């Protein structure tokens with residue numbers, strides 16, 4: 112058997128942003144539900160360790176959460192899984208000091224359990240908290256597809272988030288002199304950008320600005336970022352109120368043909384059709400990071 116494996120079916124997506132309240136959680140829920148409606152097996156995990164609120168948004172009362180896993184109330188992530196609409200969910204928790212500051216052993220235990228459960232799904236989506244702290248970025252870097260959500264007003268911090276993640280990735284690589292899954296030194300962070308609360312033209316304009324910023328970052332700091340445009344979602348407070356606020360239901364469930372419903376669906380379709388090309392990889396990002404952390408506790 113060749114040491115080159117065909118890219119595993121299971122895809123890992125993470126949503127990140129520097130700023131809070133830009134729409135990561137809505138995006139994560141909608142992606143999970145839409146990919147599920149398209150027949151994919153999807154697991155959504157609320158990994159926002161500061162203010163995990165997916166359960167609140169979906170009106171789920173006192174569920175078992177990831178906190179139970181970190182506190183060793185349960186040993187398997189499987190026992191936290193609950194079916195919601197067209198996807199499976201592992202709820203998170205908010206406002207818990209210990210959860211917000213997990214240690215090295217806890218992080219390793221999570222990644223190990225995560226490796227196991229992710230295999231069972233076509234897509235695993237990690238909804239992360241705002242910010243660029245180490246735990247958040249490391250969880251973001253586990254993903255094959257890190258997605259930066261930003262609004263037009265928050266673009267500075269949206270870009271800052273890409274730069275910080277690239278720095279962490281390059282730092283891990285440079286310090287350890289390891290190779291990435293393709294056998295190269297990791298020099299580029301390749302995030303996908305979603306522009307929320309934004310019309311299409313504005314989103315394209317901002318994306319062009321990001322591409323220019325990337326050139327500056329490369330020449331000035333020697334940090335490589337390879338951005339990819341994924342889509343935009345317009346603003347509609349009334350629709351959000353009618354769905355999430357009053358009914359605790361996804362837009363793709365209640366109003367799939369609304370503007371927002373169609374925009375989220377387009378992103379999911381683009382994701383499935385355009386971005387997925389099976390290719391041989393030696394080792395996926397998840398395993399690679401796991402190996403680095405396992406051997407180098409001081410990196411935590």
Ligand SMILES: Nc1ncnc2c1ncn2[C@@H]1O[C@H](COP(=O)(O)OP(=O)(O)OP(=O)(O)O)[C@@H](O)[C@H]1O
Nearest residue numbers: 131132133134135136137241308345346347348351
């Ligand atoms: N396209 C949109 N149109 C109108 N309101 C939106 C849109 N997207 C998100 N919102 C609203 O903005 C607020 C923040 O959204 P959300 O919770 O998804 O952001 P977040 O990035 O996950 O926040 P946090 O950083 O706190 O996790 C919510 O009240 C949500 O309903």
Ligand SMILES: [Mg+2]
Nearest residue numbers: 135136159239
């Ligand atoms: Mg959120």
